[in-house]
Amino acid sequence: GAVVSQHPSRVICKSGTSVKIECRSLDFQATTMFWYRQFPKQSLMLMATSNEGSKATYEQGVEKDKFLINHASLTLSTLTVTSAHPEDSSFYICSARLQFNTEAFFGQGTRLTVV
Amino acid sequence: DQQVKQNSPSLSVQEGRISILNCDYTNSMFDYFLWYKKYPAEGPTFLISISSIKDKNEDGRFTVFLNKSAKHLSLHIVPSQPGDSAVYFCAASPNTGNQFYFGTGTSLTVIP
Numbered sequence: 063g064a065v066v067s068q069h070p071s072r073v074i075c076k077s078g079t080s081v082k083i084e085c086r087s088l089d090f091q092a093t094t095m096f097w098y099r100q101f102p103k104q105s106l107m108l109m110a111t112s113n114e115g116s117k118a119t120y121e122q123g124v125e126k127d128k129f130l131i132n133h134a135s136l137t138l139s140t141l142t143v144t145s146a147h148p149e150d151s152s153f154y155i156c157s158a159r160l161q162f163n164t165e166a167f168f169g170q171g172t173r174l175t176v177v
Numbered sequence: 178d179q180q181v182k183q184n185s186p187s188l189s190v191q192e193g194r195i196s197i198l199n200c201d202y203t204n205s206m207f208d209y210f211l212w213y214k215k216y217p218a219e220g221p222t223f224l225i226s227i228s229s230i231k232d233k234n235e236d237g238r239f240t241v242f243l244n245k246s247a248k249h250l251s252l253h254i255v256p257s258q259p260g261d262s263a264v265y266f267c268a269a270s271p272n273t274g275n276q277f278y279f280g281t282g283t284s285l286t287v288i289p
Binding site (some may be wrong): 066094098108111153157165166171173 | 226277
């Protein structure tokens with residue numbers, strides 16, 4: 063199947079700093095990627111849809127100024143958590159789809175810990 | 178508002194028996210459904226999917242059933258194996274977009 067690579071897999075940062083997470087589609091072009099967040103023992107919550115060459119579409123309740131998404135190329139989307147706080151600590155996962163009505167492929171996820 | 182729900186947070190099954198995982202959804206715009214398997218601190222792994230034009234899809238030991246009128250789908254694993262122990266998420270995608278919405282997950286334990 064298609065491969066989606068996410069980096070870094072783990073990151074620890076200090077409160078108030080910003081952290082960037084990268085999501086790459088390695089063997090296909092993804093005009094759309096998706097960012098999810100998972101709290102311990104909870105579901106994956108869709109945060110936003112990242113659109114190549116245009117602004118991301120955020121789900122209700124997700125702060126777009128807090129979670130900056132950039133999709134500068136067909137193979138790379140980035141999520142930047144700005145001015146991180148301990149409550150931003152979570153597991154972040156990206157995904158991409160080859161085409162409509164097919165499965166989505168997921169990155170390995172990033173464990174963010176804000177101290 | 179949780180549009181996709183899995184009401185059983187956990188399930189234990191004896192090895193060799195059938196595992197049945199259930200999922201309910203509320204949005205009638207959903208027309209493509211998937212099941213994923215997930216281990217802690219890893220991304221989900223795709224298992225099987227079904228589109229709304231079908232009511233059953235089978236792939237090896239995994240079968241997904243869709244009941245559109247009841248807005249319900251289920252995943253059957255038979256025979257269950259200890260390696261199937263993981264958290265299973267159902268996900269749904271609307272016909273208006275490409276995004277997926279996930280259920281709350283069911284932790285399956287297959288007892289040897």
